[in-house]
Amino acid sequence: MLSEAPDVLSEVLKLIRLRGDHVFHGELSTGAEVTFSPGPAIFLHLRTGELAVSQRDGEAVLLHPGDFVLLPHADGHTIRANAGAKARQCFDADVSSGSRGTAQTFRWAAGDDVAGSFLAGAFYFDGAPLRSLLTGLPGLIHLTCDKSMEPAWLGAISHFLDVESRAPSPGASLMISRLIDLLVIRTLRMWVSKQGNRTDWLSGLTDERIGRALNAMHQAPNEAWTVKSLADIAVMSRSTFSERFTAVVGLPPLRYLARWRLTVAADLLRAGTLKVVDVAYAAGYGSEAAFSRAFKAQFGYPPSDAHRISRGSIFRARSSELV
Missing domain, CATH: 1.10.10.60 (Homeodomain-like)
Structure with missing residues (x-):
């Protein structure tokens, strides 16, 4: 990736100004499916098990431990265990009721087992003038990062998000917001560097x-x-x-x-x-x-x-x- 490219991305991201301070932990049992309505953008870092994430009317993307997903367009999505089988129980997610800077834990269960667990968070792109530029982003960005190949930055940021949200102290909300900024920016940088056949301003960076x-x-x-x-x-x-x-x-x-x-x-x-x-x-x-x-x-x-x-x-x- 050329040396000038991060400058262009930085100029765009400065105007976007992410806003996010909501982190939550999720668990799905085998046969469970949970639907997230349109709202804020979402990121998800899979900790254990295997889960499938799909946008509305989109194909499912199978996640393995260490994988990271960013859903920037906030169009709604579904997470399920056992992607190839029919869900035994369906849930509607409501993750907006928690206090700022404090993580909630949700267990969407069709049984007693845990098919997959993850750390996730919600944020907004506080920069609607860039909406036309943000159309260059896909609805789902998937970073394949198994535990042996997980980037150091992803593990570190995810760890500190977990720590700050589980034991909040004064300033935790601001700290979480800044960590989400870093997480999203680093994800976009990594994703942009891998693009080679797109047609938009993002592809111009490479x-x-x-x-x-x-x-x-x-x-x-x-x-x-x-x-x-x-x-x-x-x-x-x-x-x-x-x-x-x-x-x-x-x-x-x-x-x-x-x-x-x-x-x-x-x-x-x-x-x-x-x-x-x-x-x-x-x-x-x-x-x-x-x-x-x-x-x-x-x-x-x-x-x-x-x-x-x-x-x-x-x-x-x-x-x-x-x-």
Whole structure:
């Protein structure tokens, strides 16, 4: 993985700002199935046994001890023992009632045995302006990490999450939130490094030349970038760079740049400390009018309304592409 790639990922993750402080322990007996409704994103680290995890209407992924799963889109999922057999008893999970910073233990049992146990947690991506960028993530990220091959960081973070949640002390909620940040970020870094045939901005992180251009755009979105100047950074001809960037990332270079500029602007407006005109120039727009038109086309309302819109609905990007 190229040296510039973590910088791009860091720029994106800084705006996402994860929020999470809920950890729980789960046990399933043989023949049990538990369904999690849509809500927060979930991670799961299997400790013992074998369990199968599936998204709604998706194929089951079999987990072995040490395996880790991240479900970033919060669309709901199912965990079951004995993937090939019909469940003898089905449960609906309710893991939201516990106090912050204190782990709960849930036992979903169809019998007396334990088919699998895990440590899991819930979190939110507190950065809805990046929703269009986060579509590059799959609904389920599976890290195959048997006990002999488990990365040191995964075992360490999981261990400290367990310790902090089982014996909470002052500051435990903040500590758990920070540990979840680390866990999710390290998971995304490991997953990105293994991608080779995707078409989105994430795949651009593993392409050395395209990664240079991505890094430049992310580090200085207000720069007057052109396809030629970006191609020079990538050490490619203009036409070759444009074709390669579009093939790897899925958008032409300047369209991707426009999306990133608006993403940065949305985050600045959310803070409510800068005037719209200042945000426009910080995002690389030559005039407030041009910025306002582009912002409304992407988010559905003018930038002047951004700060007062409720956190629950703020910055819901339209599904249409930027023009």
